[in-house]
Amino acid sequence: MLTKDTAVGSFNVHHNYLLHNGRAGVRHERNECSGAEFIAVGNVIQNNGWESVRGGVSIHDACDDPRSYVANNSFSGNAGNLAVRITDNGRSDRPDTKNVTVENNTMGGNIVKLGSGVSASADNIVIRNSN
Amino acid sequence: MVAAQDPRREVVPVPATTDIANFVNSKSPDSKRQVFQLAANITYRVNALIILRAGDALSGAVPSGTPRMVGPATDPDPTTKLVNGAALESLIGLRGDNAITWLDMSGADYKGQQGTGSAISAGSGNDNTLIQFNRIHDNEIDHNTTESAALGSIGSGVKGIYEYEAGAITCMITLDMASRATCLRRIPL
Numbered sequence A: 001m002l003t004k005d006t007a008v009g010s011f012n013v014h015h016n017y018l019l020h021n022g023r024a025g026v027r028h029e030r031n032e033c034s035g036a037e038f039i040a041v042g043n044v045i046q047n048n049g050w051e052s053v054r055g056g057v058s059i060h061d062a063c064d065d066p067r068s069y070v071a072n073n074s075f076s077g078n079a080g081n082l083a084v085r086i087t088d089n090g091r092s093d094r095p096d097t098k099n100v101t102v103e104n105n106t107m108g109g110n111i112v113k114l115g116s117g118v119s120a121s122a123d124n125i126v127i128r129n130s131n
Numbered sequence B: 001m002v003a004a005q006d007p008r009r010e011v012v013p014v015p016a017t018t019d020i021a022n023f024v025n026s027k028s029p030d031s032k033r034q035v036f037q038l039a040a041n042i043t044y045r046v047n048a049l050i051i052l053r054a055g056d057a058l059s060g061a062v063p064s065g066t067p068r069m070v071g072p073a074t075d076p077d078p079t080t081k082l083v084n085g086a087a088l089e090s091l092i093g094l095r096g097d098n099a100i101t102w103l104d105m106s107g108a109d110y111k112g113q114q115g116t117g118s119a120i121s122a123g124s125g126n127d128n129t130l131i132q133f134n135r136i137h138d139n140e141i142d143h144n145t146t147e148s149a150a151l152g153s154i155g156s157g158v159k160g161i162y163e164y165e166a167g168a169i170t171c172m173i174t175l176d177m178a179s180r181a182t183c184l185r186r187i188p189l
Helices: B020-027
Strands: A009-014 A017-019 A026-029 A036-041 A044-046 A057-060 A068-071 A074-076 A082-087 A100-103 A111-114 A125-128 B010-013 B034-037 B043-046 B057-059 B068-070 B073-075 B081-084 B090-093 B099-101 B104-106 B118-121 B129-132 B135-137 B158-161 B169-175 B181-188
Touching: A026 A036, A044 B073, A057 A068, B020 B034, B020 B043, B081 B090, B104 B118
Parallel strands: A009 A036, A009 B129, A017 A044, A017 B135, A026 A057, A026 B158, A036 A068, A044 A074, A057 A082, A068 A100, A082 A111, A100 A125, B010 B034, B034 B057, B043 B081, B057 B099, B081 B104, B090 B118, B099 B129, B104 B135, B118 B158
Antiparallel strands: B068 B073, B169 B181
């Protein structure tokens, strides 16, 4: 069980094939901001979200320090064309989503979508070099 | 980051014919770190949630050859499979500092509670968690988020969470005498 004293850690999802799952291929969500990180690298993420549109990777209420990092993945066919969905609940008792970098992915026609209340500039959302 | 092949872990082979959940759950509470090594080309039916003690790992066989690359990503094509043998809501539960590697996992089923429908439930993975070289597919929910009972739940391949899952819509709910939830007011995220 996570406590506030042991929040430093990492959630690493590397080199997996995430296929045809009902919601997101990977879902990362936090309830605090201290010292953890989420890294999704080198995964094939295809055809997820057929029950609910969350995309291949869903990052929600995640204010990780140093960051959430999504790179070198290969996306295609995810519902709503969503490769990565970055959202914020908006509740005052939940973290504000920030510090997300999405780079060097093969998008396969999918996109990165920011939910309402998430600002690329104010929340340090970096999206670059994907095709 | 936690390493898949942590030399501090003792290798414990899991026989192909065993009840995997019973086997792992009976041994994982041991105080030493262990990696439960599954056999190649075997499908294990999971009849209860596999719970890994903090520090333990679950690994399938490493296939021969070089994994296929898909753009910058890797298709690991594991030969060891875990399938849902008992309509389980999740196949594997993490307790922190766990590694899950070289497994094909499918069939986790939404059961109406938060956190169900994920092959790997990482909600209690309180420290470093590594999920690598797996094929995670066809994990599902039976309902969608327009149903109040499904709100706050997920049907992902992998879910990492430090509190609870918020659905696409948050509701103020009421329960009737049969504990059926009704959404009184929806709060869009």
